[in-house]
Amino acid sequence: MENILITDRLDLFATSIPCGNMRGLSINAQRYVLVHSKNDRWYLVKEECPHSGAKLQAGAVNDQHELVCPMHAYAFSLHDGREARGRCADLWVVKLWVSGNELWWKD
Numbered sequence: 001m002e003n004i005l006i007t008d009r010l011d012l013f014a015t016s017i018p019c020g021n022m023r024g025l026s027i028n029a030q031r032y033v034l035v036h037s038k039n040d041r042w043y044l045v046k047e048e049c050p051h052s053g054a055k056l057q058a059g060a061v062n063d064q065h066e067l068v069c070p071m072h073a074y075a076f077s078l079h080d081g082r083e084a085r086g087r088c089a090d091l092w093v094v095k096l097w098v099s100g101n102e103l104w105w106k107d
């Protein structure tokens with residue numbers, strides 16, 4: 001996979017997506033959710049919950065750095081995608097890289 005520049009205006013993203021929030025976006029015709037964790041890290045997750053397919057951008061980020069699905073409140077680690085109680089398959093998640101004012105998805 002090639003490296004993909006998510007934005008070269010990270011300052012604007014940080015303003016419009018404050019810590020603890022997320023936003024949907026498309027990359028190469030695939031839908032993802034860009035997550036800004038409460039500890040100021042950036043993650044990309046697949047748009048659909050691995051449990052039953054709910055759209056995760058309507059979810060929430062908790063203080064344990066988990067993404068909580070809006071449908072059944074399963075909680076997925078932003079570090080490794082595991083559901084907190086192992087109730088379903090892992091969430092696909094990648095940690096993004098910050099370089100200056102750029103945000104990258106690097107292989």
Ligand code: FES
Binds near residue numbers: 049070072
């Ligand atoms: S659809 Fe996400 S927890 Fe059930």
